[in-house]
Amino acid sequence: MNFERFFPPLIHKALEVGPPGQWAPKPFSQNINLHAGYPHPNAIPIEDLMKAALNLSNKERDLPFQYEGSPSKKNLKILLKENSYIRGIHLDNQKMIVTAGSTQALDLTAKVLLHESDLVALESPTYMEAIEIFRNYTSNFISYPMDQKGLDVDFLAEDLAYRQKNRIQLPKLIYTVPTFHNPTGISMDLSRRTQLLKLAEEYDFLIVEDDAYGQLASKGELPPIKSFDKFDRVIYLSSMSKVIAPGLRIGWAVAPKKMVEAMSHFKKDADHAFSWAVTAYYLKHCDFSTHVQQVRSDYSKRLLFIKEALSKYMPTTIHWTEPSGGFFIWVHLPTIDTDKLLKKALAIGVSFIPGKHFFIDPCDGSEFLRLSFSYADEEQISKGIMFIASLLEV
Amino acid sequence: MNFERFFPPLIHKALEVGPPGQWAPKPFSQNINLHAGYPHPNAIPIEDLMKAALNLSNKERDLPFQYEGSPSKKNLKILLKENSYIRGIHLDNQKMIVTAGSTQALDLTAKVLLHESDLVALESPTYMEAIEIFRNYTSNFISYPMDQKGLDVDFLAEDLAYRQKNRIQLPKLIYTVPTFHNPTGISMDLSRRTQLLKLAEEYDFLIVEDDAYGQLASKGELPPIKSFDKFDRVIYLSSMSKVIAPGLRIGWAVAPKKMVEAMSHFKKDADHAFSWAVTAYYLKHCDFSTHVQQVRSDYSKRLLFIKEALSKYMPTTIHWTEPSGGFFIWVHLPTIDTDKLLKKALAIGVSFIPGKHFFIDPCDGSEFLRLSFSYADEEQISKGIMFIASLLEV
Numbered sequence: 001m002n003f004e005r006f007f008p009p010l011i012h013k014a015l016e017v018g019p020p021g022q023w024a025p026k027p028f029s030q031n032i033n034l035h036a037g038y039p040h041p042n043a044i045p046i047e048d049l050m051k052a053a054l055n056l057s058n059k060e061r062d063l064p065f066q067y068e069g070s071p072s073k074k075n076l077k078i079l080l081k082e083n084s085y086i087r088g089i090h091l092d093n094q095k096m097i098v099t100a101g102s103t104q105a106l107d108l109t110a111k112v113l114l115h116e117s118d119l120v121a122l123e124s125p126t127y128m129e130a131i132e133i134f135r136n137y138t139s140n141f142i143s144y145p146m147d148q149k150g151l152d153v154d155f156l157a158e159d160l161a162y163r164q165k166n167r168i169q170l171p172k173l174i175y176t177v178p179t180f181h182n183p184t185g186i187s188m189d190l191s192r193r194t195q196l197l198k199l200a201e202e203y204d205f206l207i208v209e210d211d212a213y214g215q216l217a218s219k220g221e222l223p224p225i226k227s228f229d230k231f232d233r234v235i236y237l238s239s240m241s242k243v244i245a246p247g248l249r250i251g252w253a254v255a256p257k258k259m260v261e262a263m264s265h266f267k268k269d270a271d272h273a274f275s276w277a278v279t280a281y282y283l284k285h286c287d288f289s290t291h292v293q294q295v296r297s298d299y300s301k302r303l304l305f306i307k308e309a310l311s312k313y314m315p316t317t318i319h320w321t322e323p324s325g326g327f328f329i330w331v332h333l334p335t336i337d338t339d340k341l342l343k344k345a346l347a348i349g350v351s352f353i354p355g356k357h358f359f360i361d362p363c364d365g366s367e368f369l370r371l372s373f374s375y376a377d378e379e380q381i382s383k384g385i386m387f388i389a390s391l392l393e394v
Numbered sequence: 395m396n397f398e399r400f401f402p403p404l405i406h407k408a409l410e411v412g413p414p415g416q417w418a419p420k421p422f423s424q425n426i427n428l429h430a431g432y433p434h435p436n437a438i439p440i441e442d443l444m445k446a447a448l449n450l451s452n453k454e455r456d457l458p459f460q461y462e463g464s465p466s467k468k469n470l471k472i473l474l475k476e477n478s479y480i481r482g483i484h485l486d487n488q489k490m491i492v493t494a495g496s497t498q499a500l501d502l503t504a505k506v507l508l509h510e511s512d513l514v515a516l517e518s519p520t521y522m523e524a525i526e527i528f529r530n531y532t533s534n535f536i537s538y539p540m541d542q543k544g545l546d547v548d549f550l551a552e553d554l555a556y557r558q559k560n561r562i563q564l565p566k567l568i569y570t571v572p573t574f575h576n577p578t579g580i581s582m583d584l585s586r587r588t589q590l591l592k593l594a595e596e597y598d599f600l601i602v603e604d605d606a607y608g609q610l611a612s613k614g615e616l617p618p619i620k621s622f623d624k625f626d627r628v629i630y631l632s633s634m635s636k637v638i639a640p641g642l643r644i645g646w647a648v649a650p651k652k653m654v655e656a657m658s659h660f661k662k663d664a665d666h667a668f669s670w671a672v673t674a675y676y677l678k679h680c681d682f683s684t685h686v687q688q689v690r691s692d693y694s695k696r697l698l699f700i701k702e703a704l705s706k707y708m709p710t711t712i713h714w715t716e717p718s719g720g721f722f723i724w725v726h727l728p729t730i731d732t733d734k735l736l737k738k739a740l741a742i743g744v745s746f747i748p749g750k751h752f753f754i755d756p757c758d759g760s761e762f763l764r765l766s767f768s769y770a771d772e773e774q775i776s777k778g779i780m781f782i783a784s785l786l787e788v
Contacts (some may be wrong), residue, residue, distance in 0.1 A: 001626045003652040006566065006600060008509035015659055020593065041456040049459070050451050058442050062435040065443070065639035069432075073641075100494065100663035107662035115402035133662050206400060232395045245459035247467075247667030258397040265409060268501035268527050269494035273641030275669055 010116060014136045023128045023357035027346055032384035035351040037327050038375040040302075041384065042243045043295045045286065052282040073273050076280035079253050083283075087214055088227035089236060095260035102212045102239040102251035105263075106130060106175075109208055109235050109253065110137045112262040113173060121171035123151050125330070125358035125365060127182045127210065130175055140336035140359045142171060144227075148322060150188025151176055152196045160203045173206040173235075179222045180213035183358050183370035184330040185303075185323020186225040193225045199235040207234045212251075215243040216296050222324075232256040240279060242327065242374075243292050248275045266281065299374060300325065302381070306373040309382045313389035327374035336392065338369040344391050350384040404510060408530045408737050417522045417751035421740055426778040429745040431576065431721050432769040434696075437689045438639045439680065446676040458671035467667050470674035474646050477677075481608055482621030483630060489544065489654035496606045496633040496645035499657075500524060500569075503602055503647065504531045506656040507567060514767045515565035517545050519724070519752030519759060521576045521604065524569055535754045536565060542716060544582025545570055547589045554597045567629075573616045574607035578724040578753050579697075579717020582584035585676065588771040594627040601628045606645075607720040609637040610690050616718075626650040634673060636721065636768075637686050642669045693768060696775070700767040703776045707783035721768035724749075730786065731765040738785050744778040 005010070016221060025035050055065055056072055063070040078100060081091055099105040106129075114120070114137035122131070124143035134141070144156045156174075163170050176196070178188035188196075200207050209225045215238065226236035240250040249272060253263065282288070306329055308322055314331075321330045333341070336356040345352065355368025398406070419429050450458055450466055457464040471492060493499040500523075508514070508531040516525070518537035528535070538550045550568075557564050570590070572582035582590075593756055594601050603619045609632065620630035633645040643666060647657065676682070700723055704714055708725075715724040727735070732748040739746065749762025767775060 001650075003626055003650045006507055008507075008512075010509075011506050011656060015656060019659060020656065020662075036461075038460050039456075044456045044459045045560060046451055046456060046459065050448060051445055054444060057440055062433075062438045062440060062639075062735075064430050065438045065440065065641040067430075067640045067733060071640075100666065104663035112405050113402075115398055115404075118402075136660055136662070146395065232397055245456075245668070246461045246664075247459040247464075247671075249664065249666050249668075256395075256397045259400075261413065262401060265413060266530060268414075268530070269663065270496035270643065271642075272494065272666060272669065274639070274643075274645050277641075377519060 006393070013139065018136050020129075020132045023353055025342055025351040025353065027351040028349070030349065031346060031360055032350040032380045032387070033375055034371045034381070034384045035353045036375050039242055039246065043298060045282070045291055047280060048286040049245065050280055052285060053278045055285070055390050056277055060277070064274050067156045067270060067273060070273055070277045072277040072280040072284075073271070075284065079280055079283045079317065084238075084254055085236070086219060087211070088223045089254055091254065091354055093232075093257065094254050095257045095262050097253050097260045097267065098276065099251045099253060099267065099273065100249040100269065101241055101246065102210060102237040103129060103133070105237045105251050105253040106208070106210065107133050108263040108267055109237070111266055112259070113206065114138050116258070118172040119169050121174035121205070122360065123176055125183055125355065125368070126175065127177055128353070128357040131360065134175070139280070143360050145192045146181070146184065146186060148183055148186060150178060150181065150192055153192045153197065153199065155200055156196070160199060164203065170203050170204050173208050174200070175208045175210065177212070178209045178225060179211055179328025181219055182213070182326070183328050183353070184321045185223050185326045185328045186321055187324045188361065190223070193223070194228055197225055197231075197233060199230055201231050209234050209236050211236060211238045213242055214238060215240070215292065216299060216325055218296065226254060235259060238342065243295060244279065248279055250275065250279050254272050256261060299327070302373045302378065303329070305378050306371065306381050306385070309385040313386045315389070316394055318392070327372050329373060331369050331371060333367055333369065333392065335367065337366050341365065341369070341388075341391060345388055348387050348391070350387040352388070407533065411529050414523075414526045417747055419736055419740060419745040419747065421745040422743070424743065425740060425746040426774045426781070427769055428735055428765045428775070428778045429747045431766055432770050433640065434637055434692065434768055437692060439676070439685055442680040443639065443672060443676055446679060447672045449679070450671055450675045454671070457499045458668050461580055461664060461667060464667055464671045466671040466674040466678075467665070470644075470670045473674055473677045477609075478648055480613060481605065481632070482617045483648055485648065487626075487651065488648050489651045489715040490646055490648050491654045491657050492665065492670065493645045493647060493661065494643040494663065495640065496604060496631040497523060497527070498661070499645050499647040500602070500604065501527050502657040502661055503631070504528055505660055506653070507600065508532050515568035515599070516754065517570055517575070519577055519762070520569065521571055522747070522751040524604070525754065528569070533701065537754055540575070540578065540580060542580060542623055544572060544575065544580055544586055545590065547586040551589070551593055551634065558597065564597050565599050567602050568594070569602045569604065571604045571606070572619060572719025573611055574717065576607070576720070577722050577747070578715045579720050579722045580715055581616050581718045584617070587617070591622055591625070591627060595625050602628050603628050605630060605632045607636055608632055609634070609686065610693060612690065620648060629653060637689060638673065638676065642673055643785060645672050646671065654689050686730065693721070693741065696705055696767045696772065697723070699772050699781070700775050703779040707780045709720065709783070709786055712786070722765050723765050723767060725763050725765060727761055727763065727786065729761065731760050733760065734787060735763070735782075739782055742781050742785070743745055744781040746782065
């Protein structure tokens with residue numbers, strides 16, 4: 001039977017793009033992993049999490065395993081709100097929804113906001129999974145360039161003015177990762193953050209602010225756009241994946257009430273009670289803030305290290321971004337097709353993500369690649385970069 | 395700002411229905427809970443799950459806390475497939491997707507199959523959360539009655555023939571809970587299961603078979619419709635929520651390959667690595683089959699007990715279904731408005747779910763209520779029924 005005939009036209013269209021996760025390299029088991037945005041194994045507080053789980057189940061018995069009823073589960077939202085305050089985000093007139101990672105929050109955002117005719121604005125380059133998600137709802141995109149200060153907001157302003165003047169469709173939303181951007185590692189500077197918010201108000205669009213790496217910022221550093229949002233323009237997404245553990249799937253959104261109500265309406269997977277309760281118990285009873293400081297300092301060292309390794313091994317024609325933190329660095333290799341380079345790299349033992357996956361038009365990214373410095377050890381990073389460099393000498 | 399203006403028309407329409415979970419009574423903390431479809435606290439293998447979590451984290455360290463990489467996490471699908479074989483379901487030409495409970499599987503099913511103009515057929519009554527989910531995608535429903543043998547398939551056949559003859563829209567899918575039906579507890583008999591499958595083939599519709607309680611059936615008992623499906627007509631949903639723990643959110647679907655591929659395309663919450671890995675470790679290293687037998691026998695005893703309590707306390711005008719298992723029994727109280735009755739019941743200390751929530755047209759259900767016998771202890775069940783009966787005497 002031709003099963004596809006049961007799918008509605010919109011689903012057919014979304015399926016044309018090919019399955020998700022195509023960006024993921026298929027490394028051999030012994031490959032040095034410079035592709036994955038995984039926390040370092042030592043950055044996951046395994047012992048504390050297991051202690052939390054044990055104490056929780058001793059104290060609350062079956063409750064964290066039920067749909068509802070666990071006091072710790074209920075507590076999670078309060079603790080995440082406290083966390084939002086640290087990032088300068090106050091919940092007045094806003095609501096929070098806890099989601100399965102910020103990925104689900106982004107999916108729900110796209111789902112409740114996008115009509116297939118809507119235009120979505122993206123940074124160029126942008127997070128590859130965000131492209132995958134938005135493509136399920138629209139195929140109407142516009143990309144705006146970045147420089148060393150993040151999204152080029154002046155360029156954006158000019159284009160918006162041009163569009164308005166010439167009655168060309170304006171974007172309904174812009175998706176941005178202003179803090180420790182994925183894939184470039186760049187952070188948007190403060191004046192651009194406020195300028196972007198003004199543009200949203202002026203041209204009546206929404207800002208989807210993905211702050212998945214924001215938990216790695218120091219207190220007061222790089223305040224989220226949401227922290228200035230007086231106009232209900234920002235849908236703020238964050239996550240514990242980079243600072244506790246991605247496998248617990250704890251993400252959240254802070255957004256205007258009506259937005260969160262709509263997201264809740266469509267969030268049809270019930271809450272992950274056990275995972276929520278373990279996380280809440282950990283946040284409440286373990287020293288999360290010391291843990292985050294430690295993790296932050298470890299990643300900073302690793303960032304310095306990868307920059308040194310790049311300087312040491314890469315030919316002088318190769319350039320890379322100056323990340324202020326996060327998990328990634330973005331490398332430009334003029335005249336090199338990084339998709340082909342990946343095949344060779346895997347064969348000699350190292351993986352990265354070719355740049356094309358971070359662009360709506362893959363041609364734009366063929367000379368770039370994303371390196372992750374979060375997961376591999378220093379020795380591996382060094383070796384991995386040496387391997388990649390060795391492929392460029394031919 | 396009027397935020398709703400950003401929502402597309404389809405979302406506006408879905409939001410008209412009111413927020414999900416409105417069916418849930420708001421009991422006082424000391425109320426006897428006869429409303430929730432929760433497993434009994436003793437039926438959750440807390441100690442074994444915690445042992446599994448500990449051994450897992452000793453053995454696999456950070457891996458179950460990462461996005462991917464845990465051998466146990468990877469193992470879950472294999473173990474769930476074995477479980478499907480026990481229910482007579484073979485995976486030839488079919489695929490499996492693991493989801494956050496069967497609720498997410500149902501949401502994905504609706505999402506990839508339904509256009510807003512599509513007609514969805516339901517049993518009357520049906521699972522209230524299924525109504526909530528389908529209403530997010532269409533407002534076009536037809537309900538078919540049930541009797542003591544489950545869905546009245548002859549009635550359905552007649553209506554389908556009539557529709558075809560008169561060129562009235564046929565359903566795209568029928569949603570059914572054939573085994574230990576929610577809310578009635580009734581199981582569809584074998585001949586109706588095969589007859590329904592024939593009708594699906596004849597009138598070109600799909601069957602969404604929710605087997606969430608099927609894990610509580612004995613081996614070979616009540617074979618799922620999916621086990622006869624030679625024509626790719628059945629999307630089979632199941633869950634570990636009733637036999638291990640709902641808070642772990644382990645559900646799955648078995649469906650034709652193209653269907654599962656489409657579901658995967660839209661399942662945008664990543665996998666719950668830790669939860670999957672703990673469940674897989676538990677299934678592999680603990681005695682799940684003995685646990686299920688024990689749980690099954692406990693619920694059977696509790697079913698007998700609630701029937702006795704109903705016989706003992708209820709006036710002779712009140713009747714109830716004859717469940718063959720599961721978590722629920724369905725009570726008919728002629729001339730009583732069970733929505734009003736709930737308010738009085740909560741005030742004297744017991745909760746149930748008013749029948750109206752299980753029907754597309756709430757008027758159909760006003761004289762019914764659902765009692766759960768899964769969660770409360772025998773003494774509480776007895777007391778709860780006595781309380782409800784006392785309200786009927788006035």
